[in-house]
Amino acid sequence: MNVPPLSYPTYTVDGVPMDSTGWYLTPATRRRPLPAVKAVSVEVPGRAGQLPVLGLDVEATTVPLGLFVTCNRPDGTEGDLEALEHNLAALYSVFGVRHRLLDVRHMPAPGIELQASATVLAAVDPDVDIANRFARMQVVLTVPGTYWRDVSAVTWSGKLPGAGQVVTPLAGSTAPIADALVRFTGPATNPKITDAASGVTVAYTGALTGGQRLLVDCENLRAARVSTDTWDLAGGTDVTGSMDSSGPGSANRWLHLTPAMAGHDPYSRSITVTTTASGTSGASAVEIRARRAHL
Structure with missing residues (x-):
């Protein structure tokens, strides 16, 4: 046969x-x-x-x-x-x-x-x-x-601070992404990121000097401060106790990046974030590393 x-x-x-x-x-x-x-x-x-x-x-x-x-x-x-x-x-x-x-x-x-x-x-x-x-x-x-x-993760770089930033590599997702890695680069005081669609916010109460980075593991609810160009939390200073999450669903998970349609166009699905911080410079930045999620 x-x-x-x-x-x-x-x-x-x-x-x-x-x-x-x-x-x-x-x-x-x-x-x-x-x-x-x-x-x-x-x-x-x-x-x-x-x-x-x-x-x-x-x-x-x-x-x-x-x-x-x-x-x-x-x-x-x-x-x-x-x-x-x-x-x-x-x-x-x-x-x-x-x-x-x-x-x-x-x-x-x-x-x-x-x-x-x-x-x-x-x-x-x-x-x-x-x-x-x-x-x-x-x-x-x-x-x-x-x-x-998606099989492979993508990395996006954005501004700190910056309002209404579209995370372009994650466009096309149809489901929330709850396991992203977020990296803030100093100098920055009290850096915060908010997902526009869900209103969920993750914030760090503390200061990053120039060259320091804050790694936020949204999947495992962990955060660490490091002094090298890395995405690995191991070896960094644990600052999980200085993190705060607010908004719907924040009691059991941190940032969940949620796609939203642009107007009434179902083919236009984007994830938008807003970041805030004080004491920043031209070297300050935010990055997101994640895989798109699909229903």
């Missing part, structure tokens, strides 16, 4: 193509689904309906992959039941990893590659057609972090 695999859209799992000589994706499962929102309802007696609640997080994403498994050997020649069993065993080895998360890549079109870390929680029960040496598998991937990300 030689069925030519479709090129796009497609997935890989730990570098293994899901469209290969021994198996291929069903057409119905080639697109990633839109994640569900964690529903919260607040009802007030005497008031119709429910109170609107903004800023809700989303559920973990589930990605169902339907696979047709053939009896084709790795070299493309048609085999028998033994070849079918080898193909099933190969897929079991891919999806059966439990000591770490799987590296899943989604390629919806040429030149686009999105990454997510996932695991398989549901049972996988192949439907095997012995007579035709053929099987069907439904594998449900769970993405705990919900969002798909």
